[in-house]
Amino acid sequence: MIKVLVVDDSIFMRNMISDMLKVEEDIEIIGRAKNGEEAIKMNRELKPDVITLDVQMPILDGLSALRVIMKESQAKVIMVSNYTKDGAKETLEALKLGAYDFLEKPSGExxxxxxxxxxxxxxxIRNAKYINMGALKYTNIESSSEIFKKNTKEKDIKSKFEPIKFRNINKINNKDKIIAIGVSTGGxxxxxxxxxxxxxxxQAPxxxxxxxxxxxxxxxxxxxxxxxxxxxxxxxxxxxLKNxxxxxxxGGIHMLVEVINGEKKIKLDNKTPPYSGHCPSVNVLFxxxxxxxxxxxxxxxxxxxxxxxxxxxxxxxDIGGRTIAQDEQSCIVYGMPKVAYEMGAVEYVERLNNISNKIMELIDINN
Structure with a gap:
């Protein structure tokens, strides 16, 4: 039985989420909290497996509660957020702090x-059992907002956009390289x-x-x-495409690369249905x-x-490209890399903190 704590300041939303879950035989609602302070207390007392956590609440907001919950317990947290610009920013911060996933707040309309x-x-909620809490807590370090403060100095912004002679790769030749990355939960x-x-x-896009x-x-x-x-x-x-x-x-649109008049360009396709349930799809891009x-x-x-x-x-x-998969220990969910490894699709298995080094090593080898 998966024990779930529902946290939302709206009684309507607490009831709606509870009603969604209470009919499932393998899910039990063990508590409902109306703010972050209550959530922390109930997490300590009830020890839920999964917490659905609202972001904006009185007394103590969801992000503040999340910081405490991640330090004190092994509960897996799903953020329930509005799909707005501000909601997206808050949700991304929550993922940085240790929430493993998120979903749209039901509108009721x-x-x-x-x-x-x-x-x-x-x-x-059912997928929570696959979450690697070790990896989740290992990467729960400095808040992204703190990193931003260190990287938004005017001189940094200006230098970033100075022209670089070798950015354009318009002409087709057999030395052009590309780096392609696919990622999902924990991405x-x-x-x-x-x-x-x-x-x-x-030297690649x-x-x-x-x-x-x-x-x-x-x-x-x-x-x-x-x-x-x-x-x-x-x-x-x-x-x-530029180096x-x-x-x-x-989100919600397939991305491809195509060649038009000798130039490599991005193609966005919103007409093709999801591939194996995904849109955008990593397979479609690859x-x-x-x-x-x-x-x-x-x-x-x-x-x-x-x-x-x-x-x-x-x-x-199979055609001679170089392939890298994140290792099990550093994956928040060892799903996509595991399947690829078992298929014989992986040349290098790397810890998360070494993937950038391996990319640069392979770029240099190809050069």
Whole structure:
């Protein structure tokens, strides 16, 4: 039985979430709290397996409560957030602090919306058993907001956007390289470990699929851009790939790479249905780069539930591309990398804190 504590300042929302869960035979609601202070107390007394945690609450907000909960217990926390710009920022901060996942706060207005959210919530609660709390707590270090304060000096911002002669890679040749990354649950924190370590003179573009809803990917890109030397942005349809720039697929839209008039460009596809349940899909991205870059691909699979990306990571390895998977010990969820490894798709297994070094090593070897 999975013991769940529901935390929300709205009695309507507490009742709605409880009603979603109470009919499930393997889930038990053991408590309901209306603010962060109550949540901390009930967490200590009831010792839940999973906590659904609202962000904005009186007396003590969700982020403040989360800091205490992560220090005191092994409870797995799912943030319940509004899909707004501010909500996205707060949710990303919560993921940094130790929440393992999040979902949209039910609106109560559209029955289909509630039905979909119920299915998603139950799935996330059941998946809590796969969470590696060791990795979750290991990466729960300095708050991203503190990092931002150190990296937003005017001189840093200006130097980042000084022109670099070798950024454009418009002409097609057999030496062009690309770095492709696929990641899901635990991904924002994994990307925050890898991308800031890459140098701004990186001799390749980076394309990234992070399983996230719309609005969150833009906030994630902006957040990572501030703390990184390379440029990181949410991808736009038709833009030309540039070295030293990372492009994150927008939530809910497949991202591909295509060649038009001799130029490698981003293609955003909102018409193709989800691939194996995912949109954007890592497999769709990986498939699109194989014929363009062939063996000059460095493909990386990091923490995440399921198997997305494993299929085409194997094809990349088979044609001579270099493939990296995050190791089990540092994954918050050892799902996607595990499937890829078991398929024989992985050349290098690396701890999270060494993936950027391995990428640079392979870039230098290819040069």
């Amino acid at each position: 559209v029955s289909m919306n509630i039905k979909d959210i119920k299915k998603e919530l139950i799935e996330k 924002p924190r994994a990307l925050e470990e890898v991308l800031p370590k890459l140098p701004r003179h990186l 980076i394309v990234i699929v992070q399983h996230m809803p719309p609005k969150f990917t833009k906030s994630l890109a902006d957040r990572l851009n501030i703390i990184s030397d390379i440029i990181i942005k949410e991808a736009e349809d038709g833009e030309i 030293g720039t990372a492009y994150i697929a927008p 498939k699109s780069i194989i014929n363009i870059y062939e063996k000059n691909i460095i493909a990386v699979l990091m923490t995440g539930m399921g198997s997305d990306g494993a299929e085409y990571l194997k094809k990349i390895k």
